[in-house]
Amino acid sequence: MTAWTTRDIPDQSGRTAVVTGANSGIGLAAARELARRGARVVLACRSEARGREAVARITADIPSAEAEFAPLDLADLSSVRDFAGAFAGEQLDLLINNAGVMALPYGRTADGFETQFGVNHLGHFALTGLLLPKLLGTPGARIVTVSSGMHFLSDVDIADLNSERKYRRWIAYGRSKSANLLFTHELARRLARAGSEVVAAAAHPGFARTNLQTAGPRMEGRRLTERVSAAGTQVLAQSAEAGAWPTLYAATAPGVRPDSFTGPRFVGWRGAPAKSVRAKWTLDDATGERLWAASEQLTGVTYSWEK
Numbered sequence: 001m002t003a004w005t006t007r008d009i010p011d012q013s014g015r016t017a018v019v020t021g022a023n024s025g026i027g028l029a030a031a032r033e034l035a036r037r038g039a040r041v042v043l044a045c046r047s048e049a050r051g052r053e054a055v056a057r058i059t060a061d062i063p064s065a066e067a068e069f070a071p072l073d074l075a076d077l078s079s080v081r082d083f084a085g086a087f088a089g090e091q092l093d094l095l096i097n098n099a100g101v102m103a104l105p106y107g108r109t110a111d112g113f114e115t116q117f118g119v120n121h122l123g124h125f126a127l128t129g130l131l132l133p134k135l136l137g138t139p140g141a142r143i144v145t146v147s148s149g150m151h152f153l154s155d156v157d158i159a160d161l162n163s164e165r166k167y168r169r170w171i172a173y174g175r176s177k178s179a180n181l182l183f184t185h186e187l188a189r190r191l192a193r194a195g196s197e198v199v200a201a202a203a204h205p206g207f208a209r210t211n212l213q214t215a216g217p218r219m220e221g222r223r224l225t226e227r228v229s230a231a232g233t234q235v236l237a238q239s240a241e242a243g244a245w246p247t248l249y250a251a252t253a254p255g256v257r258p259d260s261f262t263g264p265r266f267v268g269w270r271g272a273p274a275k276s277v278r279a280k281w282t283l284d285d286a287t288g289e290r291l292w293a294a295s296e297q298l299t300g301v302t303y304s305w306e307k
Contacts, residue, residue, distance in 0.1 A: 018044055020044045026247060100120045136194075201257070
């Protein structure tokens with residue numbers, strides 16, 4: 001079988017995509033390729049300056065691109081609600097929950113949630129719920145949530161979702177990425193029960209060159225760690241463009257199954273998209289239901305299954 005590449009992305013003309021965290025890294029790479037194939041792409045980013053710069057980079061590369069910036073801060077639920085309320089148009093074909101933070105020092109979102117859990121999971125849970133009526137009303141719609149191979153570090157702890165008992169940055173990151181997979185699992189189950197053909201799938205980039213690896217050390221002023229991390233990433237990681245392939249495959253390839261998990265083919269690290277291994281706890285129905293109930297309570301967002 002010939003390995004999938006971005007040349008295999010079907011024509012996206014007439015389709016609308018929202019990509020969170022699209023100002024850099026795999027989010028920008030995914031947005032660029034969708035725009036190249038004709039989609040209208042909304043770059044949902046926290047920083048207006050970086051978001052508009054990303055739009056300019058896309059349109060400079062692809063003069064015909066329909067790309068636009070919209071403000072979205074996943075660490076602030078009021079911003080999530082504002083984004084969903086301002087989203088223009090009745091149609092939403094593709095929601096890519098891409099934005100994330102990794103291994104940061106302990107912090108809290110505007111709503112008091114531990115930062116990694118709040119941004120990586122709760123922000124996207126709320127965004128998806130608020131945009132769901134548009135997705136349900138769009139034939140062929142998909143929801144792709146970006147997780148990580150690092151989800152193997154830890155299952156979610158329903159009794160301590162905000163890491164209040166003890167905070168270990170990498171364990172908290174792993175929990176947030178397991179939450180992404182459990183969310184996809186439970187969302188796919190609920191969509192099926194509602195009789196919807198919307199596909200909820202997950203992907204991960206393997207080891208890709210993005211700013212995630214250096215953000216934590218930079219926040220703490222650990223310059224040596226930041227430099228070492230940047231050097232290692234430069235040598236060992238694949239490009240952000242290659243890191244976006246699993247996301248783009250899950251978003252556009254024919255026959256993608258609900259609750260599938262796509263990652264790089266070569267030991268989950270790099271290469272063409274392929275089915276990825278996942279921890280058994282990310283397929284547990286009972287835990288998925290409990291996480292869903294807790295997420296609804298924490299965010300105040302209750303999903304409506306009516307178009």
